[in-house]
Amino acid sequence: MxxxxxxxxxxxxxxxxxxxxxxxxxxxxxxxxxxxxxxxxxxxxxxxxxxxxxxxxxxxxxxxxxxxxxxxxxxxxxxxxxxxxxxxxxxxxxxxxxxxxxxxxxxxxxxxxxxxxxxxxxxxxxxxxxxxxxxxxxxxxxxxxxxxxxxxxxxxxxxxxxxxxxxxxxxxxxxxxxxxxxxxxxxTPDQHDEITAHISHLPQAVATSLATFLAAKNPGWRNLSGNGLRDTTRIAASDATMWIEIFQQNRDEVLRALTKLEDELHGFKTALSNRDWPEVRARLERGKAWRDGFRP
Incomplete structure (x- = not known):
């Protein structure tokens, strides 16, 4: 960035x-x-x-x-x-x-x-x-x-x-x-678009994709979940018309962010597939450290 x-x-x-x-x-x-x-x-x-x-x-x-x-x-x-x-x-x-x-x-x-x-x-x-x-x-x-x-x-x-x-x-x-x-x-306007592609538009794409994926499963599972699923998918309830406009306007930056996220998911999947538990732990700890850095 x-x-x-x-x-x-x-x-x-x-x-x-x-x-x-x-x-x-x-x-x-x-x-x-x-x-x-x-x-x-x-x-x-x-x-x-x-x-x-x-x-x-x-x-x-x-x-x-x-x-x-x-x-x-x-x-x-x-x-x-x-x-x-x-x-x-x-x-x-x-x-x-x-x-x-x-x-x-x-x-x-x-x-x-x-x-x-x-x-x-x-x-x-x-x-x-x-x-x-x-x-x-x-x-x-x-x-x-x-x-x-x-x-x-x-x-x-x-x-x-x-x-x-x-x-x-x-x-x-x-x-x-x-x-x-x-x-x-x-x-600058262009710096803004790069930043928000990562911290706003990418989370929307991820939340929407997770909710869309789970929508193909047994709908009753939704009622068995804890707060984790509710927290992770909250913004999937956002207005579709508004988000289509945003994705159209910031398409290139969002695509770049999605590509990097795909690489990250592939790395996690590879570590899990290989039973590389130290690598899985390292990723979990890096994620926790980043999340813990949010201001109150």
């Missing part, structure tokens, strides 16, 4: 005039709720694609204004958060670009950053600043109805500026996520 360059920020709390969240799902809704709870914006504006969702959002105490179109939503924006699915974020950036106030900031919550950051930067360059973000705070649950004002507390949030991006814009985006409770780390 490439070395990761991380910027450490000193933050001074500030309040946004108008925070705009487009297409709020779990993450976007949680941004709005957390910003409202922490007093980070004088006005929170949202837009949702479905009219019935906009109607329900108008009833929420953490929203001051619900716009009927993305273009109307961003006309007086200080910061825009693009919270749509990964494959719709670039489309939204291009749609709102002509309507953004000069100097406005735009970020997103997408799980894949390389192509997305370059396309969004190109779309709004000269009018506003785009700095990518990815809060590692998802859930197997979806929709703004499941949003909470504590979703980002003590969770990592990647901020992914392109080379040459405005330092002040990057600092403002980093401060925003920090004020929402997140632990901010700054990497």
């Amino acid at each position: 490439n070395s990761t360059s991380t910027t450490h920020w000193r933050f001074h709390r500030s309040v946004l005039e108008n925070l705009v969240i487009l297409a709020p799902g779990l993450l976007g809704g949680s941004v709005a709720r957390a910003a409202h709870a922490r007093g980070l914006a004088r006005r929170i504006t949202v837009w949702a694609r479905r009219p019935e969702a906009r109607l329900k959002l108008r009833e929420q105490p953490w929203v001051q204004h619900v716009a009927d179109t993305p273009e109307d939503a961003v006309r007086e924006a200080s910061l825009v958060v693009l919270a749509a699915p990964v494959d719709k974020i670039i489309e939204l950036a291009r749609l709102i670009a002509p309507h953004l106030p000069a100097g406005a900031l735009v970020t997103d919550v997408g799980s894949v950053k390389g192509e997305l950051c370059r396309a969004c930067h190109t779309a709004i360059a000269g009018q506003a600043h785009f700095i990518g973000s990815h809060p590692m705070a998802g859930s197997e649950k979806t929709g703004w109805e499941n949003a909470t004002d504590t979703l980002f507390e003590k969770r990592v949030c990647f901020v992914t500026p392109l080379e040459g991006a405005s330092e002040s814009a990057t600092a403002t985006i980093a401060r925003f996520w920090h004020d929402l409770g997140a632990e901010v780390t700054t990497v």
Whole structure:
């Protein structure tokens, strides 16, 4: 893995005039709720694609204004958060670009950053600043109805500026996520995609594959398991549509990670087949040492 360059920020709390969240799902809704709870914006504006969702959002105490179109939503924006699915974020950036106030900031919550950051930067360059973000705070649950004002507390949030991006814009985006409770780390978009292929997308592929494999066995076995199987397969319950989009966007990095994992599994299988118990123990102990290294 490439070395990761991380910027450490000193933050001074500030309040946004108008925070705009487009297409709020779990993450976007949680941004709005957390910003409202922490007093980070004088006005929170949202837009949702479905009219019935906009109607329900108008009833929420953490929203001051619900716009009927993305273009109307961003006309007086200080910061825009693009919270749509990964494959719709670039489309939204291009749609709102002509309507953004000069100097406005735009970020997103997408799980894949390389192509997305370059396309969004190109779309709004000269009018506003785009700095990518990815809060590692998802859930197997979806929709703004499941949003909470504590979703980002003590969770990592990647901020992914392109080379040459405005330092002040990057600092403002980093401060925003920090004020929402997140632990901010700054990497390039391509570094982000390599990292998350290993620590997020690969675990999803493994959990899904294990659950799919066991689905072909006696379904009653599931009810005989302990917490180990529940823990290992929890994220297999995640939304398939969302993960198809992520795997499409980060295909090459995920394939590289899967290839390395196949080598690791082959090594374990070989040791087991050969009754090489010292090697099996060594692998178990290496795995335990790595797992024990997680922060509390």
